[in-house]
Amino acid sequence: AKIHRHRWDVRYEFKSPDCYKKLTITINGKSPGPTILAQQGDTVIVEVTNSLGTENLAVHWHGIRQIGSPWSDGTEGVTQCPVVPGDTFTYRFVVDRPGTYMYHAHYGMQREAGLYGSILVSLPDGEVEPFAYDYDRSIILNDWYHKSTYEQAAGLSSVNFVWVGEPQSLLIHGRGRFNCSTVTTDQSVCNVTSPECLPYFFTAVPGKVYRLRIGSLTALSALSFQIEGHNMTVVEADGHYVEPFEVSNLFIYSGETYSVLVKADQDPSRNYWMTTSIVSRNSTTPPALAILNYYPNHPRRSPPTSPPVGPAWNDVEPRVEQSRAVKAHQGYIHTPPPKPDRTIVMLNTQNRINGRIRWSVNNVSLDFPTTPYLISMRENIKGVFDPKPTPDTLLGYNNYDIYSVANNTNATAASSIYRLKFNSTVDVILQNANTMTKNNSETHPWHLHGHDFWVLGYGIGKFDPEQDPKKYNLVNPIMKNTAPLHPHGWTALRFVANNPGVWAFHCHIESHFFMGMLTAFEEGIEKVGKLPSEIMGCGRTRGHSRP
């Protein structure tokens, strides 16, 4: 196995990814940052220097399980103290599975300021994927706000709540296009001729098959991605091979990755649009455009057609159907344990707590302890958080009407942690509910750190603990690290608690995460090796004398 060493300088720079000038967090001058390429079993070392000047930093390796290195998960508040300005922090981890992964900031709402990129892990020499293609390309989809994360965070955490609103643009691999003519103040902030906001393209040789890896790291938006005139065959999801199925548009939620195969089999005398558009919210944000360039046409030549329009934002059924269609590829099925040792039903609600709007799991909205869980639990530092466990099922859950406006007024903001028996099998039923707005329920992509889970099923309505488990897919469920919870629906997940550490489990929507929509799992803390002193330095870890 090889060692890949990267040195990153992280700083703020003015960038215009959608033609509009904004302070953007860059890695070595770039957003998206450099792609990490490695082979299964290799070690990746990233020395991250925080040159943000006045802001802390943490970087998460999304989809990498961090087996034996839970302190490298990069989740501020859970696995490490933040990296303070001027410091260099070294992340070191093994990429133990082939596939498409991502990295991004995991401190406050920092991700949406631009610190993100791809991790592509190839197969060991001599092994091949169960599908054929000629070329490999990868893109990350994102949404983009013009306000700073500070303004957003202040609005979200104020008693006079200010919602972040819809993003100004969507970006396809860091490129979008804001309508500069709407800027009425300082015209110089928006420049449609900036080369930074030229649309992304990739060039296809007619007749060839492209593996297109698509990731989403949106702050808010659920997306549909489509390529004019071309169907896509889904073959990979979150690093696991998918029993191939064809789609005309791919629904993708923040934190997910997919590989699709695209055959360049259309009229080669022209280019084609690739677009991404918002679903699940009645958004004002226009779609983003990119170009599928057929060689030898000029890559900047606009297709002669109008860009394909995405599906209706409020049509939930096709999204649920596509979620259900993602199954493990024959020959690559990891069979889940037949029964859980423990079932946790997580009711997702929006609440008002101390005058503020928050999101809760079983009426607990997470406030991070100032001492990261991994450190306080491994080092037995007492008094850091309330050890009272979050309930496995909310008291009164059976009578909770998921269609009524959330009125569970006794929700609290607290530390939230589930302690799992090592090696036990855990089912998590994510149960969606109505928000505090009438007839409204949102899509929440839930992401689990440190594991892949089996996706056992999706449903609409309230989960029936008697009947619904009988319909679970235990034959060929896909394993993923992120799965959507659909409006007014439920999602059933199963995982084995076999990775010593403390792992965040959260809604991947940046503002919802910030509003407390997360919890954490501890398992096998006594098996965690000696913590590196680099992750210390905040809260009660300061001055803590280590055994």
Ligand SMILES: O=C1O[C@H]([C@@H](O)CO)C(O)=C1O
């Ligand atoms: O967390 C959220 O708050 C707003 C809205 O519910 C209250 O303004 C919204 O759309 C969210 O997703």
